[in-house]
Amino acid sequence: MQTHKTKIIAAVKKHGTPSYIYDGEKLVSNYQRLVNALPDCVDVFYALKVNPNVSLVKLLRSKGACTEVCSITELEIALRAGTLPQDIVFLGPSKKDYELKKAISLGLFAIVVESETELKRISEFAKEAGVVADVAIRINPDFSAKGSPWKMGGRPTQFGIDEKHAVENFGNYLSMSNINIKGIHVYNGTNILDAQSVFENTRYILNLYDHISKKYNTNFSMVDVGGGMGIPYFPNQVELDIVEFKNLMTPLFGSFNKKYPNTRIIMESGRFIIGTAGYFTVEVNNIKINHGKTFVVTDGGTNCHSASAGSGRVVKRNFPMENITSIYEETETYQVAGPLCSPDDIIGRNIDLKKTSEGDLLVITDSGAYGPSSSPGLFHSHGFPVEVLVYQDEVHLIRKKDTSEDIIDRQVVVNFEKEPVLN
Ligand SMILES: Cc1ncc(COP(=O)(O)O)c(C=O)c1O
Incomplete structure (x- = not known):
């Protein structure tokens, strides 16, 4: 077994510096540690924004990872890495028309819609193409992600639709033509090192899903709970306790899955897997x-x-x-x-x-x-x-x-x- 030093020196000898050198074994074992800490009803989607190298994505894909992409190029990378359209979600607050059209034509698992304007555009493009587009609504919730030093929601941001507004207007979204609303998406924060915080964030999102499903008497089929699991960088930081994470997340997802057996549960992760x-x-x-x-x-x-x-x-x-x-x-x-x-x-x-x-x-x-x-x-x-x-x-x-x-x-x-x- 080579140490990281020998791996680095071997790589530098061949390819020089400055360089990014990745340890394939570590990448695979990080991914598997996360998968093993989650019940089978949860699918892990690797976030390409974190590191979009096609060979790394391909290696993760070979171990079963699905992908979350945020641009047409990330989408192309995911496909080249062998990801099936049904294992891709497409996010981003400013998607171009050609990106939406491509996503619709490929039949991705879901386009994650970040605004009502975007939803209308998708409806029009799907109508033009004579298809029904699968989408999820990204919600910027009323809670701020616990344990995250960098908050994407729970405060004014360019991401998603305000929770209150989305909950009130979900009926309109559901009635739009050529649109199949599969469920909701929330991604609220990154580099969370505390398992209890990930648990509480996730519980909030699953409850929100439950609330909207009941309010509109709808059978959704996906919930994307984001994630944001972190790694320690600094001396005062402690690694995410993966055993505690497993002990908290297993019953949470387990009981949700019992209630909603036909709902695909997605957890997104980048930093934890590749950092x-x-x-x-x-x-x-x-x-x-x-x-x-x-x-x-x-x-x-x-x-x-x-x-x-x-x-x-x-x-x-x-x-x-x-x-x-x-x-x-x-x-x-x-x-x-x-x-x-x-x-x-x-x-x-x-x-x-x-x-x-x-x-x-x-x-x-x-x-x-x-x-x-x-x-x-x-x-x-x-x-x-x-x-x-x-x-x-x-x-x-x-x-x-x-x-x-x-x-x-x-x-x-x-x-x-x-x-x-x-x-
Ligand atoms: C929507 C979304 N998904 C996934 C990620 C990846 O997050 P992380 O690296 O914390 O796993 C981010 C990061 O900003 C994000 O905005």
Whole structure:
């Protein structure tokens, strides 16, 4: 069994840095840990926004994962990974007409509708196509997700329809032509580490489903309870207790399933499944002392991994980082910077690492979630880094590094003497 260090070193030897290196065994075991903690009546939908690499999605698919997508490209990735349309839900607060039409024509399990306007558009497109579109209504509930540092609902956001308004108007939704309302969707928060909070959030959503079903005397067929199960990044955080999670969720879903045996229960998850399976690896380019602080300047920073620098967080805390090639045992305190000409390009502040030399490899662990897909990869035209999967002792290239040509060829050179040259 290779350690993560040997896997990383093998991958870097072949594909260089900066790089995202994924441990396939860890990815599979995280997914299976979640599935095993849930009763059979629950289907896990992997959220592509968290990491949309097609090979990773394919590996998860091979173990049974369904997918949640939020754009036409995520949809294409899910299909290429082998996901069946009936195992895909399509969300997002601003879907384009062509995206909705594609989703309708494919017959996805559900288009998750985020506004009444969107519902009307789907009704029209389905009518034009002569089909009935399967949808779920995304509700922004009156409760705020417990245990989540980042709240998507329970407060004014661009997501879903207000609970009160949706409950009052559900009759109108149900009567719309060419629309089959399968049920409801709520996703309210992310990185929740406390099982009791996930339980309470879920219970609220299942009760809401029950309330709407009874109020409108309707047999729905799906409830998507979101999820938001997290992983610890910082020293004061404790891992989600998966045994407690199982003990709480099993009876909750079990009794719901008894009452609604024909309702597909969906739990979405991204971070929990892939977060700890990814390692962001950079090489130290130079080390210098500047105004009394020691800067370790590397070849990849916030342009590749903005989450690690605390983007979106009020308090900037360091992700776990280690020097995996240092020849020293003693540690020193460093500021770890990336290659950008921005003082904010710091991926480790006052961080203690083993004494570091130029050429060393630094690794930010727990980097599988919200890495390249939520980073400004084009800043300074560096492009997105290479991505590598190590699985069953083999090193697989799963995304080529962007080259200068990749970046420049997307741009169009204007010939100002004549018409623009489109090539
Ligand atoms: C609708 C929806 N589903 C799933 C996810 C994935 O969440 P997580 O990474 O917390 O599992 C998100 C994250 O923002 C989301 O907005």
